[in-house]
Amino acid sequence: MTALFQDAGAVGWKHWGARLARHRAERWTAGIIERLRDGSLQTGQESAAHVVATWRDLNGELLTSKVAAVELLNVVRPIVAVSAFIAQAAHALHRHPEWRQKLKDDEGQLEPFVQEVRRLYPFFPAVAARVKSDFEWRGYRFSKGYRGLLDLYGTNTDARSWDAPQEFRPERFHDREVTPYDFIPQGGGDHHRNHRCPGEWIAISQMKAFCSFFVNAIDYEVPDQDLDLETEELPPMPKSRFIMRNVRRRQ
Numbered sequence: 336m337t338a339l340f341q342d343a344g345a346v347g348w349k350h351w352g353a354r355l356a357r358h359r360a361e362r363w364t365a366g367i368i369e370r371l372r373d374g375s376l377q378t379g380q381e382s383a384a385h386v387v388a389t390w391r392d393l394n395g396e397l398l399t400s401k402v403a404a405v406e407l408l409n410v411v412r413p414i415v416a417v418s419a420f421i422a423q424a425a426h427a428l429h430r431h432p433e434w435r436q437k438l439k440d441d442e443g444q445l446e447p448f449v450q451e452v453r454r455l456y457p458f459f460p461a462v463a464a465r466v467k468s469d470f471e472w473r474g475y476r477f478s479k480g481y482r483g484l485l486d487l488y489g490t491n492t493d494a495r496s497w498d499a500p501q502e503f504r505p506e507r508f509h510d511r512e513v514t515p516y517d518f519i520p521q522g523g524g525d526h527h528r529n530h531r532c533p534g535e536w537i538a539i540s541q542m543k544a545f546c547s548f549f550v551n552a553i554d555y556e557v558p559d560q561d562l563d564l565e566t567e568e569l570p571p572m573p574k575s576r577f578i579m580r581n582v583r584r585r586q
């Protein structure tokens with residue numbers, strides 16, 4: 336599952352490994368869809384697998400099992416991908432240890448903290464699109480067929496919108512209204528009308544749950560390692576990942 340989002344843009348054997356992983360994952364989810372449909376597997380009505388397996392289009396048709404498999408994977412894969420943001424949140428907590436106590440003392444700090452991680456750690460630095468019809472915007476011409484890149488990371492760290500943009504300051508989110516155009520770690524614009532990621536709230540709640548667990552439920556040591564971000568990778572992860580030692584549940 337990790338190969339699907341970490342190695343898909345790679346070249347060489349990693350890329351081929353990612354393609355193989357995708358085929359295997361699609362076979363796995365297609366099997367789940369088929370077993371749900373023939374009754375040999377049961378899940379809760381609200382599970383993603385059940386919703387996808389039983390969804391009917393306007394003509395009352397079920398999705399083919401191949402399409403349903405891809406749709407189910409489109410839910411599972413990004414939820415697993417949030418693990419990269421989670422590792423980055425662990426990294427931020429390590430680099431800014433004063434936030435441990437703040438998160439422990441006040442649950443209300445979790446959201447500003449994870450928003451600042453999403454702002455400052457590039458996950459997908461940019462998204463690409465192709466211009467559908469000619470238009471002009473602020474003197475720039477966009478001709479049909481051109482490829483455009485939306486600079487997500489550049490927008491999230493643009494000094495015209497953010498004070499001291501390269502500094503990790505979760506408190507900036509205490510009293511700042513974000514707009515659909517200045518804070519866009521998972522795409523920009525309106526969730527309902529544009530392609531902005533509909534999974535933002537899922538990612539935020541996964542990250543908050545994890546940070547709360549991290550500061551309240553466990554103790555751990557972080558041995559010496561290389562925690563510089565590997566900027567040639569997507570998503571950029573600490574070079575040593577984030578190695579923890581002697582992890583124990585707090586009594």
Ligand code: HEM
Nearest residue numbers: 410413414416417458521522523530531532533534537538
């Ligand atoms: C790891 C954290 C995540 C990141 C960095 C991320 C990022 C993105 C980006 C950049 C886009 C494209 C936006 C655009 O084209 O303007 C996108 C689209 C999408 N994301 Fe996410 N995403 C994440 C998590 C999730 C989760 C947890 C889900 C759901 C379970 C999800 C579901 C989707 C879907 C369905 C789309 C396509 C939306 C469309 O084309 O209309 N994502 N995401």
